[in-house]
Amino acid sequence: MNQVPERTFMQKYHLKGIGWTIIFILLLFLSSVMTEVNWGEFFSNLGQFFALLGRMANPDWQYTNIVVQPIIETIQMALLGTTLGTLVAVPFAFLAARNLVKSPLVRGGIRFFLNLVRTLPDLLLAALFVAIVGIGPTAGVWTLAVFSFGMISKLFYETVETIDSGPIEALQAAGANRVQIIAFAVVPQVVNNFVSYFLYTFEINVRASTVLGYLGAGGIGVFLQRSLSSFRYDQTAVIIIAILLVVVVIDGLSNILREKLL
């Protein structure tokens, strides 16, 4: 009695952990063989990389004036898309939360739909919306709206599921209906997290929207693609610096705001 038990052979030599590590390394090796990744080629072409970098070292500052407008458009696209997606995501998040919707059928249906939406990568969505609404920022806004919807709805319902259930019980016992329970007992507990996730998604969308232009979905990406395909690396440099600046500023602002919120 009251003795330290003997460890089994498996536990003693960490067979499980070692086994998984070996399997993982094997998988890595196999995938590099099957995709024919050539490490030698990768490093021998490093010179090309530095040549490009050299050509970008002299940015065409005249180009700055032209870049400002599409950069602003990119931010506007991100803001619109994130807001639209969030507005639609909120009711879905409440319907998908385990502690609010008891029926597994409703919850399961909603979650299945949300999972479907999330499987669509943003570039695919952009290609789709360019085909539907035509080339331009409208396609970008739609893309980002759907992309944010999928992401935000999941972040939101997971937040709702972590709240203290006490106030819900109290409101229920006081004769509140479902909507009143959400308004009085749930929303106050999640609103700060919701705003924080909104800002986080906005950050991601600003970064994502810089590439969407590649597919014709508006914003700075259009110019990025134009400069690259005409080998004007001096202009590319200006665009990349501009994007970097915007992303850093927006990340910084949203980080400050989110820290204050939580």
Next chain:
Amino acid sequence: MVSEQPVISFRKVSKIYQNGTVGLKDIELDIQAGEFVVIVGLSGAGKSTLLRTINKMHEISSGELLVNGVSLAPLRGKKLRALRREIGMIFQNFNLVKRVSVQRNVLSGRVGYYPTWKSVLGLFNPADKKRAVAALQRVNLAEKIYARADELSGGQQQRVAVARAFMQQPRIILADEPVASLDPLTTTAVMDDLKNLNQEFKITTIVNLHSVPLALKYADRIIGLRAGRLVYNKPIDQVATQDFAAIYQEEEK
């Protein structure tokens, strides 16, 4: 209403949980209007279950439970909510919304009387806002009305919860271990609040307690539960201290 009719009436009420645990077994109990009833018993004896059947937060498995002469079993939706808004409830963990003001917490006791859109937009009548101030004055916390609920001490939070229950203008108050997480001084304050409401407004009050001295001090009638059965039921003037030994006896297995 006939004056002799009990406010709450349990007729052979049993509750068996889905996992087979017996919550309540053949409870026969009448509670008269304006009574202050204290339920005592070990943890897991079914005190919370009994309390929560009265506002149908828990369903019963068999028997009949009448509140104001109405059977609870068929009540759903709007009718159930109408019943619940006349029954205030106090919890061991206070169950306030911590991030909002005391005022909004107290007003939330009133939402059962409002249409959804009006309450969601926070459009409370001036009369109800005055009522909230009065309720807070009653528990000595008027100066905290704009404070956030989590800035208050435990005892203060529980007194806000009492004010919230009072906002419902309830005919019944159910208090589930209201002082289990409070110190002796605030315990007295909260129990006095409940007793005052009971005496001044004839609100029928049912309180679950661990402490025998508190039960003896405040109750009009003491009810004992053991393993889901009603094992004791006496008005306070017939209660003898040695009776509690039987209630708190461990169940023979």
